[in-house]
Amino acid sequence: MRRPEPRRLLQLGALTPGRQLLPDRDHSLYRTVSAPTGQHFPGAAIDVELYPAVDDGRVLATITNADSEQRWRRSVQRRLILGHVDTLDRAVVFALDSRRAYRHLVEAGRDARLLIPRAYQLDAITAGVLWAVTNLDLSLLLDDARLDAAQAAASPYRDMARSTGSGDIAEDLDSVSRLWMGSAFCADHIRRHYDVLSDVPVYWTREQRGEEASTWLLFRHKLRYLRDTAERFRSASQPMTRMFCLPTRAVAASSMSERILLLLAVALMESLGIHTAVTDDPEYATLPGLVMDKQRVIIATWIRADDVWHVDVSDHRNTIAAYRDALGHVQAHSVTADDTPGGRLQTLAEYLNLDWRWLQGRCADLGQYGFVGLAEPRSRLLSLDGVDQACRFIGTLP
Template sequence: MYPATDDGRVLATIGHVDAGQRWRRPVQRRLVLGHVDAPDGVEVFALDSRQAYWCLVAAGRGARLLIPRVYQLDAITTGVLWAVANLDLSLLLDDARLDAAQAAASPYRGMARSAASRDITEDLDSVSRLWIGSAFCADYIRSHYDILSDVPIYWTREQRGEEASTWLLFSHKLRYLRETAEQFRSTSQPMTRMFCLPEQAVATSSVPERILLLLAMALMESLGIQTAVTDDPEYIALPGLVLDQRHMIMATWIRADDAWHVDVSDQPHTVAAYRDALGHVQAHSVTADDTPGGRLRHLADYLSLDWHRLQGRCADLGQYGFAGLAEPRSRLLSLDGVNQACRFIGTLP
């Protein structure tokens, strides 16, 4: 952390020694911070150390580092930084083991039904287990799209920002969202993704976590996928589902007893029971509205977030992008999803 001035630009004064090689670490995530004394307190602005290093590679004593004002540390930037750091290091350290786990999972790919025990991922960090479960379930759903006769409804199990951040940062999940949105874009009926966010889960989540939840749903809305939310805790136990009028594809990986649990059913009583449950959620959604902006504003209210401030910050961050602040090191992560979510919020009326 270094003292900085704000004359319309944030300029941090860097000592000569600190402008050297010690900032440039290939894996360890570091931030260079500039603190500005403001009338109502200290404001802190951040830059990824690798970005700062290249800006100062030929700088001398007393160099000043320009930090974009948009990278002020607040609940939004802190949430994204936390999510990237939370996912990034685990995936980097498990990279080779993830390849081995994927190879071990390959015999399951041709099965109509499977529940892989945690033995297949026992050597992996919890983040890596989430990644492989998510990737397997996405592939499974894709491989069974041919059984769907109409636009499906999706039930997702994410309740907290830590879980929802995977939609924003896992590269394969953004590809999956885009592919599924494109699959049914020509139909007149909109696609819907549903969530269960009980009041207790919201109350015990930090503001940055709640913002990550909203950004994940904004990403879906940006692709033309409508979102719906129930606060009824009775729906917590529902598995991950893709449901049309006659078929159900189950794909559960969050809070599952196994690495994943996937299945397909066309049993009328099973499909009808799930369809009734999801129909009730859709009819009583706490975010119900005819427009994406309306649904997201209702969601912000439910999550006790300041929509006006959030929208202004997202407009700036979406235009600038997060790469200078929170660039992932892992090949399995991308900022494209969170950047798209921010841009979308920023363009809403």
């Protein structure tokens, strides 16, 4: 399979000579990288500085600006420092977050050398994570105070077994912030009602594309929720299972980077001992987000919904039977059926048209470094722990 280019989700804008923006005699190039809009993402721009680099087993970029260290350390906007290595057939680009880059300078002064980890090559994985972090980060930072006010307005609903968060609660929030609020409310709703479950539950998850699935990898509260639920049922005789509906049309409409984000989200769940199952039947796409055992179902929907959230708890026999039949069919006919986490993930990679061996190698490299040097979030509501854990897990599978 041909190695993916990063520019499907990170698009380089027009070049501007560095001397127009930086001190005289600086020969770097200044560019803008576009992190485009998505179904929920608003789109964002990242400032970058581009420098020539060599790769002799380690990537060293030549930094021609004497005060780079001070400028990078104090950078308010997200900025990437790029080193491009020219080969016979293409240019390979490596990147560092500017707030981390100053620590990697080999020597100070003019023509300093910047050491960039080879793991931070811009490709479909790193571009996808940068795309998601940049869009989520920007929205949550801009809406931070409004999110706090919206959460306060939602507090009376927290003690209700059934509620719907109308658009009025989040009318001043952009789409990403609405997602965060709905996701956080639903996670809390499920936690509050775990006591009604008497058996190991089965989960139905509504994410279909990498943009939606990136919330599992990057929302801080979702990783905490996953770990809490995995620990709660770890000693049970049967494993906990999460199920997805991934229709072929959604897969076909997704870029390679989005498909990788989706696979990483599933890998994160598998890394916690949670089994996963996938159906490609689009008829199941209308099911709400839910958690159920043999006697009760907890409804918690926030993705692809008209309202910010819709939650409920039911022991209605007909409702339980309908959901049990649907989820039982999905589990029995999963397109990723296998006895091992590695087998399920490899089968999912094939379904998503991803090169599993290449992906494993890249995840092993990125798992060692983590993404913090490339895509450190600024928002307190985001974390890289989930995507780092997913990469480490894939990288260590046989």
